[in-house]
Amino acid sequence: MSTVALQEKKPNLWQGGISPYGETTTWGKLMMWFFLLSDSFTFGAFLISYGTIRFANTQDWPNPNEVFSAFPGLGHADLPLVFVSLMTFILIMSSVTMVLGVRAGKENNQKGVLLWLGLTIIGGIMFLGCQAWEWTHMLTGEHPINLAGNPYGGPDGSFDAHSHGPVAFGQFFFTITGFHGFHVFTGIVINIIVWLFVLKGVYSKSGDYQIIENIGLYWHFVDLVWVFVFASFYLLSSL
Amino acid sequence: MATAEHKSTRGIWIVFTILLVVTVSEVxxxxxxxxxxxxxxxxxxxxxxxFTKAFYIISEFMHLKYEVKNLIVSLIVPMTLFIWFIIAFLADGNSWLIYRLSVN
Structure with missing residues (x-):
C-alpha cells in the first residue's frame, strides 16, 4: 500500500509518458542547452589547441601587459589591461541586464523586457565597438600584430622591433577573439529580433516569454566564453 | 511586492559583485x-x-542551479570529456617542446 502511494507521488521519470527533464525544461530551453554544450566543445578545442601551441613553443610568449597596454584617445599612455578590463565589465554588466530581462519576462512585464533587453543590446554593441578598436589598434600600428607577424620577440615577450615573436600568437588571438566576437554579433542580432517581437506584443498575447530565457542562455554563454578567453590571452603568463 | 522583488534581484547583484571583485583582483x-x-x-x-567565475555565471545567471537534476547531470557528464581533452593535448604540446629542444 505505502509503496504504491509513494510511486503515485513520485513517478519514475525514465518510464515514459513524462519528460525526464520535468515541466520547467521546455523543448526550446533543452535544445539551447545542448547547443551550448556543443559550442563549448568548439571553443574548448580552440583554446586547448592554443594551449598546446604555447606548451610546444620554444620562444618567450608575448607579454600581455605589453601587448594590451593601449587605451582609446590616450596615445602612448601605458595602461596595461585597463581597456580589456573595461570590455569585461561591459560584458558582465550586459549579462546582469539580461538576467533582469528574463526575470521581467517571467512576470509578463512587457515594458521591463523592452528596457532590460534593450540595455543588453546596447552593452553588446559597446563590447563589439571596443573589440573593433582593439583589433584596429593591433593591425594598423607601426609594428602590427597580424596573422603573419608579431614584433613581441624580445626577452620575456617584450617588444623588439628587430626580432620576431611566435607568429601563432596573432593567429590564435584573431581567430578566437574573432569567433567570440561573431557570437556576440549573432547574439545582438537575435536579441534585436526578439526585442522587436516583444515591442509588437507577440509574447504578451501568447503569455509565453520563454524565448527570452532561451536567448538569455545564449547571451550568458557568450559572457562565459569571454571569461576563458580573457584568462587565456590576457592573464596566463609564460612559465 | 517591492520587497519581494528586491529580495529576488539580490542574488543577481551578489553574483555581479563576485564577478567584478574576482576580475579586478585578476588584473x-x-x-x-x-x-x-x-x-x-x-x-x-x-x-x-x-572557474569560480564560470561556476557563478552558470549556476546563477544561467539558472542551472535551480533546474531539474536530470538536466544538470546531462550537461555535466559530457563536460568530463574536457578532462581528457586538456590532459592529452597539453601533454602533446609538452612532448613537442621536449623534441624541439633535443633537436636544437
Missing part, C-alpha cells in the same frame, strides 16, 4: 605579481579564479 595580480615568485603559482590562482 591586480597580473600587474603586480613579483617577478621572482613562481609563475606556476600565479597561473594556478588564475585558473581557480576563472
Amino acid at each position: 591586480f595580480l597580473a600587474l603586480w605579481w613579483p617577478g621572482s615568485w613562481p609563475a606556476l603559482v600565479l597561473n594556478f590562482i588564475f585558473i581557480i579564479m576563472t
